[in-house]
Amino acid sequence: MIKKYKIYWGELVLDLYDCDPKIIRSKEKILEYTNKICNLIKMKNYGRPIIERFGFGKDFSVGYSLVQLIETSSITAHFSELSNRAYINIFSCKLFNYKITAEFTKKFFQAKKLKKRVLIR
Template sequence: MVDYWGYHLILDCSSCDKDKVASKDNIYKFVKTLVKEIDMKAYKEPIIEHFATHNPLAAGYSMVQLIETSSITGHLVDSNGDAYFDIFSCKPFNIEIVKEVVNIFFEPKKIRVTYLTRQA
């Protein structure tokens, strides 16, 4: 196996359960569960804030969880239930576990996966 400096997973999740996408508590539980399930170590608490209220098509929660090996970020859209997540880490992690956790917490109809290995 080739070692890379970093591993970057991008998930574009369409038509999630709108109630789950709009729940700050659900997003918090998702972040905590994901960090544990992919064996990362969180740095402090996640930041979860509702943004873009001036634009109904973009409004929703954004979240950032710093981890010792980089970060987990996301934006969840109120209007259509779409969700966008990025996980970047210099420690490898299991993509299938990430998808399982996303499915449990948000129930997307479809997930588009982009995976990059990073090496300068």
């Protein structure tokens, strides 16, 4: 017999293109985004985010990475200084408005283009 499970939520996957270089290169702005997005989607931060810059000596991979645990899962992001792109994943068991979240994120990073995918799990 196959059990039926309630679908809770899933993951919002965002690819942002042509972001403002000053914003994606700023640890303070990435921290500000993390706090604002958690407030917007009504998620509770679990501890402080980890925001570190990686890729030294490798032009293709230089940029900040972010991990923020939230009580319902996590937010992760990677920022490419070479291409001025941002790759953000918001995974949650708690329902949130993915359209508002995607538009807020595009505006915050001043991206010219946004590609979004929603995965239901």
